[in-house]
Amino acid sequence: MLLVVLIVFSVLPSRGQENDQADRFEIRIPPAIRKRDAQLRYFLTGPFGGYGEAARRVEAGFVIPTRVEGEPAEHLKAVIYVAGCQLVTLDIGSIRDFNGAADFICNELPAFTLKGKIILPEDPARQSYFVEANYMAYWAHNFFGIADGIVTSFSLGRFTPDRQGVFQFRLPDFSKDQATRSFKLDAGIQFIARERATLNILAHLVPSDSPPGRVDMPILKTLPPLVILRPYGKR
Numbered sequence: 001m002l003l004v005v006l007i008v009f010s011v012l013p014s015r016g017q018e019n020d021q022a023d024r025f026e027i028r029i030p031p032a033i034r035k036r037d038a039q040l041r042y043f044l045t046g047p048f049g050g051y052g053e054a055a056r057r058v059e060a061g062f063v064i065p066t067r068v069e070g071e072p073a074e075h076l077k078a079v080i081y082v083a084g085c086q087l088v089t090l091d092i093g094s095i096r097d098f099n100g101a102a103d104f105i106c107n108e109l110p111a112f113t114l115k116g117k118i119i120l121p122e123d124p125a126r127q128s129y130f131v132e133a134n135y136m137a138y139w140a141h142n143f144f145g146i147a148d149g150i151v152t153s154f155s156l157g158r159f160t161p162d163r164q165g166v167f168q169f170r171l172p173d174f175s176k177d178q179a180t181r182s183f184k185l186d187a188g189i190q191f192i193a194r195e196r197a198t199l200n201i202l203a204h205l206v207p208s209d210s211p212p213g214r215v216d217m218p219i220l221k222t223l224p225p226l227v228i229l230r231p232y233g234k235r
Contacts, residue, residue, distance in 0.1 A: 139183030188216035203231035
């Protein structure tokens with residue numbers, strides 16, 4: 001598959017000591033963007049093998065440590081999601097040859113209102129639950145160059161259906177996202193119903209017409225006027 005990396009980062013001049021550059025990589029988020037709306041997952045490779053997780057958020061944006069078990073990382077890849085913006089992929093083949101920082105630039109991603117209804121089995125907790133929505137980037141395994149592991153995901157928010165299960169939720173239109181499109185829409189929207197008091201999972205919700213084995217809503221260019229969500233495995 002052709003790898004498409006969005007060129008939306010600009011190299012910044014060094015502002016610290018050379019040792020500091022070797023130990024960290026900064027991604028700065030514009031002040032106009034709320035930091036809680038930004039999420040970043042990264043993967044490092046080097047003498048230690050491979051290592052990845054969510055980046056630590058700081059006042060200016062994100063800091064990625066570039067040493068693992070005392071060994072310097074050689075290669076950095078990252079995926080950044082900011083609410084209202086297109087996903088950004090960053091691929092630095094040689095950390096040592098880079099200046100150690102980059103600016104995030106937002107390319108707007110349109111959104112639409114998802115209208116639906118949730119059908120759950122009768123349960124006392126049914127009247128006290130919320131639904132969290134997550135973007136599941138299955139394509140990130142390909143991008144990071146790994147064969148298995150936890151799927152890279154980004155929180156899109158949560159919503160509370162009414163007593164009849166009807167809801168409306170503002171959802172980014174990932175069918176227009178360049179990174180998602182470059183990997184042939186290999187992604188999905190995960191819906192998880194959680195009991196409000198305990199946060200226990202009540203059900204993973206999928207559209208009624210989902211194919212067997214699909215545990216989320218695929219990224220589609222068009223959706224029905226009303227999406228019916230049911231617990232996975234039940235019709």
